[in-house]
Amino acid sequence: MTLERFLESSPYTRPADRKKLRFIYANLEEYARTVGRSLHELTVLEPGCADGGITLALASLSGPIRSFDVDREAVEALEQRLVARGIVNVTVTEDDALSFDDGRVYDAIVAAEVISNVPDPERFLHTMARRLAPGGLLLLTTPNAYGPYVLSQRVINPVAWLKRSNRLRALLGKHPYERGEGGRAQYYSRAQFLRRQQLEGILADLDLRIVDTGHSDAVLAALGGFYARSRHLGELDIRLADRVPHWLASGWFIAARGTAPHAPPSTS
DSSP, X not given: OOHHHHHHTSOOXXXXXXXXXXXXXXXXXXXXXXXXXXXXXXXXXXXXXXXXXXXXXXXXXXXXXXEEESOHXXXXXXXXXXXXXXXXXXXXXXXXXTTOOOSOOEEEEEEESOGGGSSOHHHHHHHHHHTEEEEEEEEEEEEOTTSHHHHXXXXXOHHHHHHHOHHHHHHTTOOOOOTTOSSHHHXXXXXXXXXXXXXXXHHHHTTEEEEEEEEOOOGGGGGTHHHHTOHHHHHHHHHHHTTSOGGGSSXXXXXXXXXXXXXXXXXX
């Protein structure tokens, strides 16, 4: 198993997404090393799998992967992708991340861009902690609610403001604005964000120790669609993100471990 295969198994192409995949792989590899196991021996749970951008990379580890999403259409799309690729080590179902309980625990949980999508982030983290094996690895990625990208989408985006103006909507004969409508920019108006300090506090309360962190991208992400279409700007921004404080990053990567680590198997 190599990082290259992990990366190429995912349809992600944006530099920030590839950087996220590298963070996930590096921490899974380090976890496997510390517990004396191979990557293909790890059991992995992936809540909020959507249509499989992360799932397909995880599947390349060759171990048992359990993925789920509350969106039935996304689950069906991922099932089709798995069949098309002949992947048999992934189980994917329609489930709710706030109440998921299959009676099992997992060596690693990979929750990419899930915290801000659920209506109760703290409950979600508590639910996932119950599914994590003692000493297991929790990998989280999330937008920074007060970072350049989200602020550009929900605060200084003129289109978003106009879409929320009930006076303008009335003039155009539209119904009053409802929280959450209006596409991607409006997603950020309804997302449930945690401040970095809040997130770290919840993890500490769950006896999860942060062992690694990273930043996705930085200030150039505020350029929106132009940035998203430029690989050059994307590569520049992910390098810049490594040099800025966490409050100036557009997104965060966090790896946390349980306080009771697995003991490596005996060789005697």
